Amino acid sequence: MLVDGKWTADWQPVQAKDEKGGFVRQVSGFRNWVTPDGVPGPTGEGGFVAEPDRYHLYVAYICPWASRTLIGRNLKGLRDVIGVSVVEPALTREGWRFGDYPGSTPDTVNGATYMHELYTRADPHFTGRATVPVLWDKKRATIVNNESADILRMMNDGFGALATSALDLYPEAHRAAIDAFNERIYPSLNNGVYRAGFATTQLAYEEAFLEVFAMLDWVDGELGDRRFLFAEHPTEADIRLFVTLVRFDAAYHGLFKCNLRRLADYPRLRRFVRQMYDWPGIAETVSLDHIKRGYYSIASLNPTGIVPVGPAQEQLF
Numbered sequence: 001m002l003v004d005g006k007w008t009a010d011w012q013p014v015q016a017k018d019e020k021g022g023f024v025r026q027v028s029g030f031r032n033w034v035t036p037d038g039v040p041g042p043t044g045e046g047g048f049v050a051e052p053d054r055y056h057l058y059v060a061y062i063c064p065w066a067s068r069t070l071i072g073r074n075l076k077g078l079r080d081v082i083g084v085s086v087v088e089p090a091l092t093r094e095g096w097r098f099g100d101y102p103g104s105t106p107d108t109v110n111g112a113t114y115m116h117e118l119y120t121r122a123d124p125h126f127t128g129r130a131t132v133p134v135l136w137d138k139k140r141a142t143i144v145n146n147e148s149a150d151i152l153r154m155m156n157d158g159f160g161a162l163a164t165s166a167l168d169l170y171p172e173a174h175r176a177a178i179d180a181f182n183e184r185i186y187p188s189l190n191n192g193v194y195r196a197g198f199a200t201t202q203l204a205y206e207e208a209f210l211e212v213f214a215m216l217d218w219v220d221g222e223l224g225d226r227r228f229l230f231a232e233h234p235t236e237a238d239i240r241l242f243v244t245l246v247r248f249d250a251a252y253h254g255l256f257k258c259n260l261r262r263l264a265d266y267p268r269l270r271r272f273v274r275q276m277y278d279w280p281g282i283a284e285t286v287s288l289d290h291i292k293r294g295y296y297s298i299a300s301l302n303p304t305g306i307v308p309v310g311p312a313q314e315q316l317f
């Protein structure tokens, strides 16, 4: 991670631990919002007015948090408005790197080699982890926001008329239900799989494991025979659910030891993942190769670095 703007030590997945050896995720540090007229959003400062060719999104295909924002960009028809750079899937000793691994891109905006360079460019004294996603402002040469929940919501309405799709990812009528759902699945499922995978005690692992499967059982029932959770089209809640489920059998079942059941054992969840995947703009955000290669590059969990051959995409959904 960065300490006072300097890269320190080798990359380690465990960020912080609680008293039981449980994984604690870092709180995001840049929380400004792009808005149609540049007024401040719910957090941070103003001045980030929506303009074409001003903002750039940095993502990793392995990362479920980054994928939320990429899906939001595509579903809102913002591809011509917001550029994207994709880091290589394997984490290096200096964290995320730009390179020529298939599907990855160089950093065409800042010419950086490592993601952490963007953080020190935005704040020369930054202390913390250089995570993706990052929404970058080319005009002010700084990070607007590095919290995927904020960025996803910004994609929905922050870019105003620049968004060429009218799809509403956060419809007024369903906001309370979406908020409640988000709060419920974040600790137990989205972050729950990480809590299982990065636990450093048996107890912390087993607690997280049970929560993951209790939540999958619950969501499976909630979804019932509906196509999407709350509307006739995907909303934020569906996106948040999808990004974890689409990685489940390929990464979390094996590497993170979430192996009570597979996605394939939940017919309704599996159908949901298929329908999301088939929604225009979503398939391009999923790279099974990056997902497997990325997760299995985490040396503390997989010292040999061997990437499993299976499962094949057809087995998943």
Ligand SMILES: N[C@@H](CCC(=O)N[C@@H](CS)C(=O)NCC(=O)O)C(=O)O
Binding pocket: 026, 027, 028, 062, 063, 064, 065, 066, 095, 129, 130, 131, 132, 133, 146, 147, 148, 149
């Ligand atoms: N709160 C952040 C979390 C992002 C996050 O943890 N990203 C991971 C990849 S899945 C990362 O970049 N990790 C690098 C590190 O921890 O050094 C968000 O949701 O945007």
